[in-house]
Amino acid sequence: MLIRFxxxxxxxxxxxxxxxxxxxxxxxxxxxxxxxxxxxxxxxxVASPLSAAKSPLSTDETxxxxxxxxxxxxxxxxxxxKDDPAKYAHTLTTKPWKVKVDGLVDKPADYDLDDLIKxxxxxxxxxxxxxxxxxxxxxxxxxxxxxxxxxxxxxQSSAKYVAFETLVRPAEMPGQxxxxxALPWPYVEGLxxxxxxHPLTILAVGLYGExxxxxxxxxxxxxxxxxxxxxxxxxxxxxxxxxxxxxxxWSLQNPREYGFYSNVxxxxxxxxxxxxxxxxxxxxGGLFVKRRPTLPFNGYAEQVAxxxxxxxxxxxx
Amino acid sequence: MTATRARQxxxxxxxxxxxxxxxxxxxxxxxxxxxxxxxWGLTDQLGADPQNVLERALGLWALRFLIAxxxxxxxxxxxxxxxxxxxxALGLLAFYYATLHLSVYLLLDxxxxxxxxxxxxxxxxxxxxGMLAFAVLIPLAATxxxxxxxRLGARWRKLHRLAYLAAAAAALHFIMLVKVWPLEPLIYxxxxxxxxxxxxxxxxxxxxxxxRP
Numbered sequence: 001m002l003i004r005f006x007x008x009x010x011x012x013x014x015x016x017x018x019x020x021x022x023x024x025x026x027x028x029x030x031x032x033x034x035x036x037x038x039x040x041x042x043x044x045x046v047a048s049p050l051s052a053a054k055s056p057l058s059t060d061e062t063x064x065x066x067x068x069x070x071x072x073x074x075x076x077x078x079x080x081x082k083d084d085p086a087k088y089a090h091t092l093t094t095k096p097w098k099v100k101v102d103g104l105v106d107k108p109a110d111y112d113l114d115d116l117i118k119x120x121x122x123x124x125x126x127x128x129x130x131x132x133x134x135x136x137x138x139x140x141x142x143x144x145x146x147x148x149x150x151x152x153x154x155x156q157s158s159a160k161y162v163a164f165e166t167l168v169r170p171a172e173m174p175g176q177x178x179x180x181x182a183l184p185w186p187y188v189e190g191l192x193x194x195x196x197x198h199p200l201t202i203l204a205v206g207l208y209g210e211x212x213x214x215x216x217x218x219x220x221x222x223x224x225x226x227x228x229x230x231x232x233x234x235x236x237x238x239x240x241x242x243x244x245x246x247x248x249x250w251s252l253q254n255p256r257e258y259g260f261y262s263n264v265x266x267x268x269x270x271x272x273x274x275x276x277x278x279x280x281x282x283x284x285g286g287l288f289v290k291r292r293p294t295l296p297f298n299g300y301a302e303q304v305a306x307x308x309x310x311x312x313x314x315x316x317x
Numbered sequence: 318m319t320a321t322r323a324r325q326x327x328x329x330x331x332x333x334x335x336x337x338x339x340x341x342x343x344x345x346x347x348x349x350x351x352x353x354x355x356x357w358g359l360t361d362q363l364g365a366d367p368q369n370v371l372e373r374a375l376g377l378w379a380l381r382f383l384i385a386x387x388x389x390x391x392x393x394x395x396x397x398x399x400x401x402x403x404x405x406a407l408g409l410l411a412f413y414y415a416t417l418h419l420s421v422y423l424l425l426d427x428x429x430x431x432x433x434x435x436x437x438x439x440x441x442x443x444x445x446x447g448m449l450a451f452a453v454l455i456p457l458a459a460t461x462x463x464x465x466x467x468r469l470g471a472r473w474r475k476l477h478r479l480a481y482l483a484a485a486a487a488a489l490h491f492i493m494l495v496k497v498w499p500l501e502p503l504i505y506x507x508x509x510x511x512x513x514x515x516x517x518x519x520x521x522x523x524x525x526x527x528x529r530p
Contacts, residue, residue, distance in 0.1 A: 059329070072365035080499045133496070135366060247509040253497065256446060272443055272493065274436070281365045287358040289368055 012150040030141035050122060050307070052142040057200060058126035059299075064137035066208045068282035073215045074131065075234055076182040077166065085215035092172045092235070093211040094219040103240035106154035113219055116152070117205065120144040123304070124209075125202055129232075129299045130264045136278045141208035141223050147197040155193065155241045162196040163246035164189045164222060165238035183249050189233035190246030190260065191224065194307055200225055200300060203236070216266045226300040259317040263308070264298035268317050340406050347410040350378050351417055372421045376447075379414035380491060380505055382407050383484045387512040394519075402421065405461050406479065414459040415451050415487075443493035450486035453479045484509045 040228045075085040097113040122142050143192050150162070166187035170176040176185050195201060204223045205212060212218040218233025229248050238245070250258035257271050266276045277291035297304050308316075354374045357363050363370040386407035392471070393399045401509040427434050457477055466473050488509040490503040 068365040076497070080497060135369075180498070180500050182499065217460060242341075246513075269440070274433075276433075279366060281370070285372060286361055286367050289364075290428060291426075 050142050050206040052122035055123045061138045064282040077175045079175045089214035093265040097219050100238040101153045102160035104156040107199045118150045132228040137281050142204040143204035146201045159241035160240045163240040164233045167235045167237045187249045224295040226304045243245045261316045266294040283311040343406045376416035380487045382411035391515045412454045447490040451481045453483040
């Protein structure tokens with residue numbers, strides 16, 4: 001099994017769900033897969049249960065249903081339609097998985113994923129996720145603080161930024177093949193070191209109590225809840241500590257529309273559309289769903305606004 | 318005046334009921350996507366963001382019917398079948414879809430928040446361009462009946478060249494709202510460009526009565 005760390009005090013899924021029902025879940029998955037419907041399933045066929053401690057940093061807002069979280073995704077490595085990742089990501093091999101850690105660190109290495117996060121307690125973090133396109137979700141992530149992982153590899157004092165890279169594997173990622181490719185690969189992202197070390201910033205390995213579905217960035221992805229979703233890079237294969245501000249995919253693609261910071265900010269519009277409001281996915285209402293106001297730093301201003309004290313947030317979009 | 322005579326004279330009922338079974342079928346089939354999308358939307362079958370899916374589908378069908386309408390003349394001139402009797406229906410279907418598309422935006426998406434709508438029209442070029450496309454279609458739809466064709470005479474055809482502007486604006490509107498360069502909006506833009514270039518090439522050619530549409 002890929003990642004299954006458990007503290008003795010933690011509640012295991014088998015204690016929550018009736019054991020018989022819990023065991024049948026597999027049969028249901030296997031049975032449906034046999035009917036050839038595996039692709040349409042919201043679950044990853046290889047999902048394993050994860051147990052994680054609850055966190056005071058979680059929101060108590062209503063969760064976006066699992067089905068929406070796993071079928072409405074932007075993961076251009078698998079195609080630009082929202083349902084492409086759910087359709088095509090199931091073939092991605094996520095085991096074994098190495099993460100190269102390099103740059104200004106004392107312990108650079110090609111880490112096996114399990115070793116990179118070994119013995120760091122998994123936490124459930126229920127975060128709002130705001131997409132730059134004007135929609136949002138509430139997702140129960142499971143992961144570890146990025147700070148804990150970075151401490152493990154000992155950043156040097158000259159390190160100012162953290163750069164991230166997504167897997168490039170055209171054989172398993174149809175969006176990386178063919179004539180029309182949405183972005184140059186690999187997808188790259190970055191954070192200032194203090195943003196990366198902030199307690200809200202996590203590396204997620206699961207959601208909804210199980211390992212990450214491939215379409216959500218398995219086996220390990222970044223989650224930075226006060227920034228637009230595209231900052232939260234998926235399927236990470238490289239983490240580099242740098243002195244210079246790293247390049248980021250969307251600002252490379254269109255520097256006028258996407259900046260390095262990309263903090264959620266209702267007062268700074270995308271050049272083509274307003275960021276003042278958002279549609280909360282899956283909250284019901286169907287066709288008649290109402291937009292809600294977008295909050296500065298996606299509602300995390302109290303915790304993170306200090307990181308940007310004195311900065312012009314319009315200029316540093 | 319008999320009922321039959323009244324129906325013949327009234328463009329609205331003629332439009333709704335039609336006289337030609339093929340044209341009536343086109344109206345019915347043409348409205349089917351709208352009926353389907355609305356019913357899927359009301360029964361939660363449009364995925365995670367149903368309002369957005371509906372809004373985009375309606376806009377896309379408006380563009381498709383605009384393109385189909387513009388393809389009628391080149392099709393005939395290039396040796397294809399003469400489908401001229403369907404052109405009005407295609408144009409009107411484009412207008413109906415544009416109206417539905419706009420209504421979803423105004424009523425469902427914006428909740429009739431006038432200040433936000435006005436801000437959109439002024440500040441968002443893709444909304445401005447979309448509104449332009451719709452505004453252009455209004456006089457075209459209003460004059461898509463025999464009475465107006467008779468009344469306007471030669472001016473009718475000049476007026477209806479605005480369909481080129483509407484199609485160009487609609488294709489641009491589509492391209493302007495996507496984040497990257499996916500194939501679909503580019504294909505529609507290429508189709509519109511080809512149809513407009515065909516007209517341009519035709520108009521630059523020395524004219525004889527035979528090639529006039």
